[in-house]
Amino acid sequence: MLGFNDYLLVSVILFFVGALGVLFRRNLIYILMSLELMLNSINLTLIGLAKYSNDTNPQVLILLILVVAAVEVAVGLGLAINLMRVKKTVDVDLFKSLKG
Amino acid sequence: MKTVFYINALFSLIFALGVIFGKNPLRSALSLLLFFLTIALDFFFAGSEYLGFVQIIVYAGGIIVMIAFVIILLGLKKESPDYDITVRSFTGIILLGFFALGVLYGLAKSVLHLIPKAPYFDTSAAGIGDALFSKYLLPFEVASILLLVGVVLAFIFAKKEV
Numbered sequence: 001m002l003g004f005n006d007y008l009l010v011s012v013i014l015f016f017v018g019a020l021g022v023l024f025r026r027n028l029i030y031i032l033m034s035l036e037l038m039l040n041s042i043n044l045t046l047i048g049l050a051k052y053s054n055d056t057n058p059q060v061l062i063l064l065i066l067v068v069a070a071v072e073v074a075v076g077l078g079l080a081i082n083l084m085r086v087k088k089t090v091d092v093d094l095f096k097s098l099k100g
Numbered sequence: 101m102k103t104v105f106y107i108n109a110l111f112s113l114i115f116a117l118g119v120i121f122g123k124n125p126l127r128s129a130l131s132l133l134l135f136f137l138t139i140a141l142d143f144f145f146a147g148s149e150y151l152g153f154v155q156i157i158v159y160a161g162g163i164i165v166m167i168a169f170v171i172i173l174l175g176l177k178k179e180s181p182d183y184d185i186t187v188r189s190f191t192g193i194i195l196l197g198f199f200a201l202g203v204l205y206g207l208a209k210s211v212l213h214l215i216p217k218a219p220y221f222d223t224s225a226a227g228i229g230d231a232l233f234s235k236y237l238l239p240f241e242v243a244s245i246l247l248l249v250g251v252v253l254a255f256i257f258a259k260k261e262v
Binding site for chain 2: 016019034040043048060071
């Protein structure tokens, strides 16, 4: 029988894969894609919770997470376009203007 | 059911690894698309068709297209591996490992069977809409404002001069 723990295990693993991508890649586009991986693993947890507790509330939360993910990727890609125009690169290690 | 779920999970893991270890950005974006489809399949398995279709429409139809357009627009080429293994990210990995151990320990000691079960499972679009427009009206409106702010912000960021 498929329980909530199975959903949790899979989404923890996927979350770590996404976090690895955020930590190790230097390309801004890859970092954005890894963030999407992490948000989707959260969605997987919530759908497991919804199924397990027979509840509607986690599904509403999934819709709200979807909105946040869409806004995040739109703003992030706009930023990437502007950085490419100004600095000619999307390598996040080269953006040091704000470093104290 | 469990076998099918884990086979699907294996595919999501493969596609997720394909995203973060890929060298060609466009190919990574396609791998991300397949990852989103496996997650949508998970939604279907859980009996929530509405969210599965929303997932496909928003992620596969919206976000992936946006990412692919930006990759093409910026002309990102296949690049040499750019893994950044510094002291900082090494520390991050170790902390992540501890976090993973904590989560798995919590999983082993789980008390989640104490969660009360609702009498029936309303996964229809009507049920979600009911909750969204009565109990969750304020978060819904906040989300719409967030979308508006996001649109304006993305426009300002992508303009010629900031």
